[in-house]
Amino acid sequence: MKAVRGKYFFGGVHPHDKKALSSASPLEVMPEPEVAVISTSQSLGKPAVPVVETGREVKVGELIAKADGPISSDVFSSISGTVEDIRDGIGANGAPEKFIFIRNNGKTDKAYLPPLSSPSADEIKARIRDAGIVGLGGAGFPTAVKVSPRSPVDTLVLNGAECEPYLTCDHRLMLEKTDEIVRGARYIAAALGVTNIIIGIEANKPDCIAQFESYDDIKVVILKKKYPMGxxxxxxxxxxxxxxxxxxxxxxxxxxVVENVATAYAVCEAVELGKPLYERVLTVSGGAVAAPKNIWVKVGTKLEDIVNYCGGESMPPKKVVQGGPMTGLALADLGAYTHKTTSGILLMTPEEAAAEEPTPCLNCGKCADVCPMHLMPMNTEFYSSAGDYEAAAKYGNTMACIECGACEYNCPAKRPLIQAIRKTKAEMRKIMMGGQKK
Amino acid sequence: MIDNTVVISTPPHVKSKRTTRGIMGDVCIALAPAAIAGIVFFGYMAFVIELVSVLGCVATEFVYYFIAKGGFAKKCKNAKLTCINWWKQFDLTSVVTGLILALILPVTVKWYEVLIGSIFAIAIVKMFFGGTGKNLVNPASAARVFMFISFSLTTYVAANFGPILEGETLTGATNLADYLLQNTHASALSSLDLFLGTGVNGSIGETCKLAILLGYIYLCARKVIKWWQPLLFLAVFGFTAVLLSGFYFESYRFDISLFLPHILSGGAMFAAVFMFTDYVTSPKGIYGQLVYYIGGALLLAVMRYFTKIEVVSFIILIMNILVPLIDKYCIRKPFGYVKEKKQKEGK
Structure with a gap:
């Protein structure tokens, strides 16, 4: 359908998108790693429970850890090989995780699920759960939960905004796999029982907009280029x-119901090929990477190998970020392994990475001016630095924060606002839990 | 490969190029036309006052940095390092304070009075409360009020709005009320004179409205202030003042032609652009800002009706003190907020 312009929303910032670094490089498939180290915590909620033991031979796409409860997802082997070890470790974000080590045996045996032809809604829902599909935008919410909503739904919105600077993996995917994404969206819509499918694409991707316009059942909405549009x-x-x-x-x-375009693509493959989710597209970019690329990477690949595949470092980076620059996770080194939700690896130069010392708050209110949730981040920072988290949450409305980072981006004093907000949220959760016990 | 210089922090990992120092530099540039216009109209004394004020403010901050926190003797020992550290944290706010203070003073003020005023502004109003970003009231307007009550009263009354009349300048007779009854006044001024500042008595930077307008345009273009804030203030103030000044006439008359003289006279325009918009002492949410600007404008119009001296500085102080209260009660509702329905009791 002919594209229409989206509505205006208050707030937001316009960071330099730096997408030109990698947007022209087509998707490449990275060779399989020698050892895949797969975490059992691949989604929001509980970690999965390993169902394989040491020494077991596994094929590509074989179930190695079973979901524990409804908000959890199955984990699959991304390569064919032998389970070497299952042990506890520390994840990239500092939380304890369980890792399954698989050594590659070089075979390409696949253990896919049976393909479905003209599936029913329940079959699609079951397939989404069995294929371990999670939201690939970054949060990793299990898609199986999303397609069984608790309230009646009439619209499916596909998220093709990709408003984060640097990241171009969704852009390339939409450009090269348009048809698969549309088919995947139709499967999700069928599972939900809706016919209204909307895709939102930022205006800086006119090539993608033009491609999606050719489908009659998809409504394309052009989004103004602004963060956090997605x-x-x-x-x-x-x-x-x-x-x-x-x-x-x-x-x-x-x-x-909102789904990322990469999730729609994964659903399409799971339904039509029976392929579980064990690999994804990610962007390797930043000024300190020799050759920024968009590549297919198996879950459990070491970040160092990925960077080396992209030509290695052109200079020592100031910051190593997993995910996008606005919400991603800063890492100490490249020793971590990819997850289902890893959407990018950024090596940032000192010029790109803002690592200035904070100066006193001016009360200028520039953080509130750009807050897309209409919050008052300065109040949160002010009260939480004094240790009064209840006042911080009250006067800053902190619990509604989506942690997009627009406030801190815009702060002329470079105050650590997101840090204060996260601290306040954590403290408030503790207070609420304590209140319930009484 | 990766050495220890990798920085770990919470997101976002990219930030805007804006800094506090950059914003204050922009304000200095915006104040430059008014400062130059003051020198053109009032001669070299205006320049001396500006210089004394700025140097006084910066020097006070520097000395305070030396004395406060961390031991005076220790800092004197490492004097060079202390100077470097001071320069690193120096964010031009004291320059802005000094410039604004000079521009809202009349040219007849003594230079040592300016020096005392600038020391008061920085040491007592700003640094005692915690330095940049922590002062309760605008240092410049507080210092002006301090000087107004402490030193030669006539000097400040003379810096009133209205035409320069020989022998009359020191008495305070040339107030707006007389001016507005143009029929009884021989040397009434046109709005153009008020706008350009020709033949008008007043403070150094407040007379030439053209220069202030240039500063306003620059600040808006650089997005330092929000364009609607001074306009809202001046519109509300002008309209209320027109309503009130109807009582000057024998029978009440609503005369919209008085709108321009009202907003162009005195320090209203300067205050609207440079002083009410001060980040530190103005509210943060949009509702709070509406309350702040409309409240300030109404107060100014009412106070001007009853008094013959320029009261903008007092109004700014009053509104500044109200800001914490405004901030407390004018909190925005988050996006997607739905008002909770009150549960009916007894059912």
Whole structure:
């Protein structure tokens, strides 16, 4: 359908997108790693429980860890090889995780699920769960939970905004796998029982917009280039005009389900090929990478190998980031392994990485001016630095924060606002838990 | 490969190029036309006052940095290092304070009075409360009020709005009320004179409205201030003042032609662009800002109706003190907020 312009939302920032570094490089498949180290914590919620033992031969796509409870996802082997070890370790974010070590035996035996032809809604839902599909935008919410919403839904919104600077993996995927994404979206829509499919694409990707316009059942919405346009609440408001309530409300309570384009692609492959989710596209970019690329990477590949595949470092980086620069995780080194949710690896030069010392807050309110959630981050920072987390949450409305980072980006004093917000949220959760026990 | 210089922090990992020093530099540039216009209109004394004020403010901050926190003797021992550290954290806010203070003073003020005022502004109003970003009230307007009550009162009354009249300048008779009754006044000024500042008595930087307008355009273009804030203030103030000044006439008359003289006279325009918009002492949310600007404008219009001296500095102080209260009660509702329905009791 002919593309239409999206609504305006208040706030947001315009960081330099730096997408030109990697947007022209087509998708490449990276060779399989020698050893795949697969974490059992691949989604929000509980980690999966390993179902293989040391010494067991596994094929590509074979189940190695079973989901524990509804908010959890199955984990599959990304290579064919032998399980060498299962041991506890520390994940990239510092939390304890369980890792399964698989040594590659060079075979290409696949253990896919049976392909489905003209599946019913329940079959698709079961397949999404069995293929271990999670939201590939970054949060990693199990898609199986999303396609069984608790409230009636009438619209599926595909997130093709990719508003994070540097990242171009969704852009390349939309460009090269348009048809698969559309088919995947139709499967998700069928599972939900809706016919209204909307895709939101930022205006800096006109080639993708043109490609999606040729499908009659897909409504294309052009989004103004602005961060955080791809935030769930912002995207739903801009594309449908509906507001999502504050937590614990979900998009489904407003009749909308939001899925990333990469998730739609994974659903298409899971349904048509029976392929479980064990690899994904990610962007390797930043000024300190010799050859920025968009590559298919198996889950459990060491970040160092990925960077070496992209020509290695051109200079020592100031910051190593897993994910996008606005919400991603800063790493100490490249010793970590990829997850299902790893959308990018950025090696940033000192010029790119803002690592200045904070100066005193001016009360200028520039953080509140750009907050897409209409919050008051300066109040949160002010009160939490004094240790009064309840006041911080009250006057800053901190619990509604989506942690997009727009406030801190815009702060002329370079205050660590997101850090204060996360601290306040954690402390408030403790206080709430304590309150319930009484 | 990766050495220890890798930085770990919470996101975001990219930040805007804006810094506090850059913003204050922009304000200095915006103040330059008014400062130059003051020198053109009032001669070299205006320049001396500006210089004394800025140097006084910066020097006070520097001395305070030496004395406060961390031991005076220790800092004197490492004097060079202390100077470097001071320069690193120096963010031009004291330059802005000094410039604004000079521009809201009349040219007849003594240079040592300016020096005392600038020391008061930085040491007592700003640094005692915690330095940049922590002062409760605008240092420049507080210092002006301090000087107004401490030193030669006539000097400040003379820096009133209205035409320069021989022998009358020191009495305070040339106030707006007389000016507005143009029929009884021989040397009434046109709005153009008020706009350009020709033949108008007043403070150094407040007379030439053209220069202030240039500063306003620059600040808006650089997005240092929000364009609607001074406009809202001046519109509300002008309209209320027109309503009130109807009482000057024998029978009440609503005369919209008084709108321009009202907003162009005195320090209202300078204050609207440079002083009400001060980040530190203005509210942070949009609702708070609406309350702040409209409240300030109404207060100014009412106070001007009753008094014959320029009261903008007092109004700024009053509104500044109200800011914590405004901030507390004007909190925005988050995006997607739905008002909770009150549960009916008894059912």
């Amino acid at each position: 935030g769930e609440k912002q995207l739903v408001y801009v594309t449908t005009g509906r507001k999502i309530g504050l937590p614990p409300k979900l998009p489904a309570d407003s009749g909308v």
